[in-house]
Amino acid sequence: MSVLVFDLDGTLVSSMEDLVVTLNVVMTAAGHSAIPQDDVAHMVGMGAKVLIQRGLEFNGVDWTDADIEPLFEHFLEHYAANIAVHTRPFVGVVTALEAFRKDGWKLAVCTNKAERLTLPLLTELDLSQYFDAVVGGDTFSVSKPDAEPVHGAISRAGGTVTGSIMIGDSVTDINAARNAGIPVIAVDFGYTPVPVEQLGPDRIISHFDELAGAVAALADTPPRTS
Numbered sequence: 001m002s003v004l005v006f007d008l009d010g011t012l013v014s015s016m017e018d019l020v021v022t023l024n025v026v027m028t029a030a031g032h033s034a035i036p037q038d039d040v041a042h043m044v045g046m047g048a049k050v051l052i053q054r055g056l057e058f059n060g061v062d063w064t065d066a067d068i069e070p071l072f073e074h075f076l077e078h079y080a081a082n083i084a085v086h087t088r089p090f091v092g093v094v095t096a097l098e099a100f101r102k103d104g105w106k107l108a109v110c111t112n113k114a115e116r117l118t119l120p121l122l123t124e125l126d127l128s129q130y131f132d133a134v135v136g137g138d139t140f141s142v143s144k145p146d147a148e149p150v151h152g153a154i155s156r157a158g159g160t161v162t163g164s165i166m167i168g169d170s171v172t173d174i175n176a177a178r179n180a181g182i183p184v185i186a187v188d189f190g191y192t193p194v195p196v197e198q199l200g201p202d203r204i205i206s207h208f209d210e211l212a213g214a215v216a217a218l219a220d221t222p223p224r225t226s
C-alpha cells in the first residue's frame with residue numbers, strides 16, 4: 001500500500017501570516033525588532049526553535065540554548081492560541097485529498113512543526129479526517145531531512161516505502177525524501193530561500209490540480225536515492 005507523505009507549512013497550508021505574527025510577538029516581547037514577512041518566509045521549515053534562532057540571528061543577537069527555551073515556550077503558548085487566524089489550506093487541497101483517498105492512496109503528514117501544534121491545526125482546518133498518520137518534528141528523536149520521520153509516517157499509515165511519494169516545499173523535504181528513498185514532488189508556492197527548480201525534485205507543481213498528474217507520472221518510477 002503506497003502513501004502520499006505531505007509536508008504541512010507551505011505545502012498543505014498557507015501558515016506564514018500566523019507564524020509571522022507569533023514570531024514577532026515573541027521577538028518584541030524579548031526586546032528585539034519585528035521581522036518582515038518576506039524574511040521570515042526564508043526561516044520556516046525546521047520547526048519553531050530554529051525559527052526563533054534564525055530570527056535572533058537576523059536581529060544580530062548571539063544566542064545560547066538557554067536563551068531559546070523561554071522564547072520557545074512563549075511561541076508555543078501564543079501560536080497555540082492563534083493557530084488558524086489566517087492559516088488556510090491552499091486552494092485545491094481538500095479536493096485533491098478526497099480524490100486520492102477515493103483512489104485508494106493512504107495519506108500522511110510529515111512536518112517539522114511540533115506534534116502538539118500540528119494536531120490542533122489539522123483539526124481546526126478540518127483536515128485531520130484525511131490522514132492515516134501525522135508525524136511532527138518531535139514525534140521521533142530526529143526530524144526531516146532525516147529519513148526516520150518519513151519512514152515513520154509511511155509505516156504508521158500502514159504503507160510501504162516502495163511506491164510512496166513525498167510532497168513538499170523546501171530543501172528539507174527534498175532531502176528527506178532522498179534519504180528515505182522515495183520520489184518527491186515540490187510545490188513552487190511554499191516557503192524556501194532557494195527556488196525549488198534549483199533543488200532537483202522529481203516533479204514541480206504550481207497548483208494542487210496538477211498533483212494527480214505528477215503522482216501518476218511518478219507512481220511507477222523507480223526511486224532515486226541521490
Ligand SMILES: O=C(O)COP(=O)(O)O
Nearest residue numbers: 009045046047111112113
Ligand atoms: O518550520 C515549521 O514549523 C514546520 O515546517 P514544515 O511543515 O514545512 O515542515
Ligand SMILES: [Mg+2]
Nearest residue numbers: 007009010169
Ligand atoms: Mg514546508
